[in-house]
Amino acid sequence: MTLRPSVAVIGVGAMGQALVLGLLRAGWEPSDLSLCVRRPGRLEDLARLTAASVGLDPRAAVEGKEVVVISVKPRDIGPLLASLAGSINRDQLVLTFAAGVPTGVFESQLDGVPVVRAMPNTPALVGQAVTAMAAGLHTHPVHLEKARAVLGAVGDVQLLDESLLDAVTAVSGTGPAYVFLLAEALTEAAIREGLPRDVAETFVNQTVRGAGHLLTDTPLSPSELRAQVTSPGGTTAAAVHILEERGFRALVEDAVRAAAQRARELGAG
Numbered sequence: 001m002t003l004r005p006s007v008a009v010i011g012v013g014a015m016g017q018a019l020v021l022g023l024l025r026a027g028w029e030p031s032d033l034s035l036c037v038r039r040p041g042r043l044e045d046l047a048r049l050t051a052a053s054v055g056l057d058p059r060a061a062v063e064g065k066e067v068v069v070i071s072v073k074p075r076d077i078g079p080l081l082a083s084l085a086g087s088i089n090r091d092q093l094v095l096t097f098a099a100g101v102p103t104g105v106f107e108s109q110l111d112g113v114p115v116v117r118a119m120p121n122t123p124a125l126v127g128q129a130v131t132a133m134a135a136g137l138h139t140h141p142v143h144l145e146k147a148r149a150v151l152g153a154v155g156d157v158q159l160l161d162e163s164l165l166d167a168v169t170a171v172s173g174t175g176p177a178y179v180f181l182l183a184e185a186l187t188e189a190a191i192r193e194g195l196p197r198d199v200a201e202t203f204v205n206q207t208v209r210g211a212g213h214l215l216t217d218t219p220l221s222p223s224e225l226r227a228q229v230t231s232p233g234g235t236t237a238a239a240v241h242i243l244e245e246r247g248f249r250a251l252v253e254d255a256v257r258a259a260a261q262r263a264r265e266l267g268a269g
C-alpha cells in the first residue's frame with residue numbers, strides 16, 4: 001500500500017513549493033496538505049495553485065498533520081521554533097530542510113518529537129531531486145518510512161549519517177548552481193564562437209542533459225565517459241588541457257569546501 005502521510009509545510013518558498021507540487025503530482029490530495037506562509041500576499045496565489053489550505057499561523061498548520069516539513073531559511077528557524085512551542089507532539093514527525101541546522105537544535109526545543117533532517121535540491125521542481133536524509137535521536141524506522149514517502153515524491157532519497165549532511169549540502173544541495181554556472185559560461189563561449197544565442201542555449205542545455213543521462217544511465221565513471229569523448233591530439237584534449245592547467249579541479253574543490261564551511265556556520269547560528 002502506498003504510504004501518503006498528511007503533511008504540513010511551513011515556509012513555501014522555492015523548495016517548499018517544489019515539494020508541495022511534487023506531492024500533488026504523486027497523488028496526495030490537497031486536503032492531505034496544509035501550508036503556512038509568512039506574507040499575506042502569498043495566501044491567495046498558493047491556494048489557487050495547490051487547492052490546499054494555506055494560512056499564516058504555523059500552530060494551526062501543524063495541527064493533526066503526520067509530517068511537519070520545515071522549509072524556512074536557517075536564520076528563521078529560531079523564531080519559528082519559539083512560535084511552535086508545545087504545538088507539535090511526539091506522534092508527529094518534523095522533517096527539516098534547513099541547511100546546516102542539526103537535528104539537535106530542533107530536538108532541544110521539541111520535547112521528544114522525532115526529527116529527520118533532509119537536504120533536497122532544486123531538480124525537485126521536475127521530480128529529479130536527490131535528497132539525503134538523516135535520522136535524529138528519537139527517530140524510528142516508521143518515521144524514516146514516512147520521510148522517505150514524502151521526499152520520494154520529488155526524486156531519489158538516501159539515508160545517510162547526519163555527520164555527512166553538510167558535505168551533501170555543498171555537493172548536491174548547492175550543486176545545481178555549479179552546473180548552471182558552467183552552462184552560462186559555455187553558452188557565452190558558444191556565442192563568442194559565432195553561434196546565435198538560441199542555438200547556443202539549445203546545444204548547451206541538451207549537452208548537459210545528455211551528459212547527465214550518461215552519468216546516471218550507464219555504469220561508466222565520469223573519467224571513462226570523458227575518455228570516450230577524448231581522442232589523442234583532438235579537440236577535447238586541447239580543451240581539457242586548458243581546464244586542467246588553469247586549476248579547474250582545485251577550483252571545484254575549494255568551492256565545495258567553502259559551501260560546506262558555510263553550511264556549518266549557518267548551523268552554528
Ligand SMILES: NC(=O)c1ccc[n+]([C@@H]2O[C@H](COP(=O)([O-])OP(=O)(O)OC[C@H]3O[C@@H](n4cnc5c(N)ncnc54)[C@H](OP(=O)(O)O)[C@@H]3O)[C@@H](O)[C@H]2O)c1
Binds near residue numbers: 039121122
Ligand atoms: N533552494 C535550494 O536549493 C535548497 C536546497 C536544499 C535545501 N534548502 C533549504 O530549504 C529551506 C528553504 O529554502 P528556499 O530556497 O525554499 O528559501 P525561500 O525561497 O526563501 O523560502 C523560504 C520561505 O519561508 C518563509 N518563511 C520564513 N519564516 C516563516 C514562518 N515563520 N512561517 C511561514 N513561512 C516562513 C519565507 O517567507 P518570506 O518570503 O516572507 O521570506 C519564504 O517564503 C532553507 O532552509 C534551505 O537551506 C534549499
